[in-house]
Amino acid sequence: KLIICPNGEDKAKDSDYISIYLAMGDTSSMPANWEVNAVFSIFLYNQIHDNYLYSLGITRRFLGVKPQWGFSKFISKKFLTDPSNGYLVDDNCVFGAEVSVVKKEAFAIExxxxxxxxxxxxxxxxxxxxxxxxxxxxxxxxxxxxxxxxxxxxxxxxxxxxxxxxxxxxxxxxxxxxxxxxxxxxxxxxxxxxxxxxxxxxxxxxxxxxxxxxxxxxxxxxxxxxxxxxxxxxxxxxxxxxxxxxxxxxxxxxxxxxxxx
Structure with a gap:
């Protein structure tokens, strides 16, 4: 799932930016020591020019202690809210993510x-x-x-x-x-x-x-x-x-x- 912070995750540092994160969904059925390695990109659709602003694909390890990864300064609020840029139309914007799971495993010792x-x-x-x-x-x-x-x-x-x-x-x-x-x-x-x-x-x-x-x-x-x-x-x-x-x-x-x- 995507977590979007319109006023930044850290309001003291990121208040001028939109923060966005990719997070694991329901992990209740997974073992306590679950691990998921994934390659992902997060994108924002340009509704005027029909193209995307996107992050390059990065590989991250999702864990129970670190279930989300993303960007604290994905896009500036000023740039996003400028109607001429095409990302915010009729007060609506479209975010998305592309995810490829590399491996999902739980480790144990015997x-x-x-x-x-x-x-x-x-x-x-x-x-x-x-x-x-x-x-x-x-x-x-x-x-x-x-x-x-x-x-x-x-x-x-x-x-x-x-x-x-x-x-x-x-x-x-x-x-x-x-x-x-x-x-x-x-x-x-x-x-x-x-x-x-x-x-x-x-x-x-x-x-x-x-x-x-x-x-x-x-x-x-x-x-x-x-x-x-x-x-x-x-x-x-x-x-x-x-x-x-x-x-x-x-x-x-x-x-x-x-x-x-």
Missing amino acids: CLSLKNFEIPYKRDWKIPNFSKLGEFWKSEEFSAGGHKWAVKLYPKGTGDASGRHVSVYLYYYGSNTGTPSERVHTRRTIRIKNQLYDLHHKYTNTAWYVGSSDNWGRDAFMEIATITDPKKGFIVNDSCLLEVEISVKAVVQVSPLPIKK
């Missing part, structure tokens, strides 16, 4: 923190009334390694495993401090414990969680026929024992790059 938790975090649940569970069972949110997690179990499976396998997932809900941790590297184990024998069913994997609400698990975690067989020992008195084991190995935090004023 900080990698390596963790050394020799003893992994373990959490156990006893899930009662397993045969009466609905579509899924979900744990309460819990903390491990400075981050928030939850477990979700589908007793009848989900996706391609529906009707054949139990599906289990570990969800990531961000750091305890609210820091925008974009990636968390973990070693995690999901285990359904055998209550009769030392033959637990587990799956272990090491990988990254990317962003809050990311999840990892297995659609086909365990065959329904196996977990529901009373001779196998995974369900006793209609109760299942579920355990997760989490080791946070590294955290990458992303934060805006400070903008120099």
Whole structure:
């Protein structure tokens, strides 16, 4: 958008001139550290001679701390208001701008923190009334390694495993401090414990969680026929024992790059 100051931006210095600036419009949807590089010219239409008074194209960087650029002395008021010059006709003048965006980007820095938790975090649940569970069972949110997690179990499976396998997932809900941790590297184990024998069913994997609400698990975690067989020992008195084991190995935090004023 154009901002026109008919009495100059600085009345003490520019009162004899028209000041005009090109400014960013609505930036509410842009990140706090937005940046736009643009080449622009500002022009004033001559309504008598059908030509333009214009500034040469200049390149400027528009930022949150500097959202506008222009000219404090674009044209003198005396020259503009002289009817013979053709810029002010019937008390109307026509300003315009030509803008070419070079690039629009937001910078960020990433900080990698390596963790050394020799003893992994373990959490156990006893899930009662397993045969009466609905579509899924979900744990309460819990903390491990400075981050928030939850477990979700589908007793009848989900996706391609529906009707054949139990599906289990570990969800990531961000750091305890609210820091925008974009990636968390973990070693995690999901285990359904055998209550009769030392033959637990587990799956272990090491990988990254990317962003809050990311999840990892297995659609086909365990065959329904196996977990529901009373001779196998995974369900006793209609109760299942579920355990997760989490080791946070590294955290990458992303934060805006400070903008120099």
